[in-house]
Amino acid sequence: MRVMAIVKATEDSEASVMPSEEMLTEMGAFNEELVKAGVMLGGEGLHPTSKGARVSFGGSGERTVIDGPFTETKELIAGFWLLQVRSFDEAVEWMKRCPNPHNEPGEIEIRQVFEADDFGEEFTPELREQEDRLRQQVEQNQ
């Protein structure tokens, strides 16, 4: 199964405070462990929301673009890993071993990734095709 481990933002990460060299070294070692254990599928760190934006959807379909930064710091995302593990608990155990990504209290949230089959009947072949075609295009444009 695949899980995403989501690093939540902190005051520092939102303020673009770069991690210490010690932290980078520790995180590098942790990443290497994930790779060597064969569980790492990918992962990225994100710029603070001051460089981000939101598209907000109204009830009747209207769209509004809101530029960052956003205020609810602890709910924001600062980075993620995509992992292949054999159980959800394995992912939890891995993240317990992660060095604290920031120099202050923070959180890593762990979520199971939907596989196409998890959507069941609601996800019709047409919808699935649309979604997957999009993904494939994104992939091929990389």
Added chain:
Amino acid sequence: MEREDARRAIDAVWRIESARLIAGLARMTGDVGVAEDLAQDALLAALEQWPAAGVPDNPGAWLMTTAKNRAIDRIRHREMAARKQEQLGHEVELRARHGEPDLAAIADDEIGDDLLSLIFTACHPVLATEARVALTLRLVGSLTTAEIAAAFLVKESTVAQRIVRAKRTLAEARVPIEVPGAAEREQRLASVLEVIYAIFNEGYAASGGEELIRVDLCEEAMRLGRILVGLAPREPEVLGLVALMELQASRFPARTGAAGEAIPLLEQDRSRWDFVLIGRGLKGLERAEALGRPLGPYALQAGIAACHARARTPEQTDWERIVAFYDGLAAITGSPVVRLNRAVAVGMAFGPAAGLELLDGLSGEPALAGYHLLPAARGELLERSGARKRRQRSSPAPPR
């Protein structure tokens, strides 16, 4: 801590730590069977103590220390028995001279070598392929005997017996637990890759009720392959095998229809292919090619799979490139099945007639006599050539 929580935590720790634990113990004791017993002892101790005391901060180190203490206990027992029989021989003398710190000290940087040694040992050519597969899944994949049995649709007792016999064979043949030297390395690595691909194919070939377990088996094979890439990052065939598995697995969501029927590659809904795996597979293949050494059979097959993965529609498939990969593959393996596939690719790249000509050359091949894909390939190419002729004969439709 709740008992159930503790059990789940121990299970997760075990999945992460057991291969490295067994690998370190195997180096200490020189016997994978003894190593696994010691690791199991440590697991039992964890199951006894962690629910009450909590999971230690460094569970891997805890398990290793516990297992090492059991190992030292065992050696002392043996020594006492030896003394009783007044056989204070060489072994004890040697140990007295060297002391015991070499037993106690396992440096972190050796863990990688230990794990690689364990993989090479579990995949040793002295064992039959099915024994290698079972032992690798057990020692390196940390699957239980029951899990292996379920995945391979055989009885648990059969798997248990296979593993016991494999360990005995390794001990009797005095197989050293080490990374083979340069002279042996290529052949031994081929043996390891064969085991990993056998595990993958067992999962890939399956269909029907056991689907879920089988997908897990493919994921396990990919995980083992990625571990091997981490341990031996400059081996193009290791990278090639992982890329091949990832590219093949990327088609999982598209290869069966609603009624469970198999859908051939060229008819698959490509929008359902798994883009994460395709991206990884293509990158892995690039890494293999960048090493600048001639590509082996796995990397060449990955190259073929990559040509399909890159094509958004079947019409965009680079068949000429596929033919080139088949040329390489045929030169290495000389397999008539490869030549058959090459003929089909030639037909797709240069027109059905060219493919049919090559197929005619294969019709006398004894290895392909009765091989159902030969007439199937001929039929396919004939149909395409018929369709082409029909198209050429008919006048273009008037524009509407």
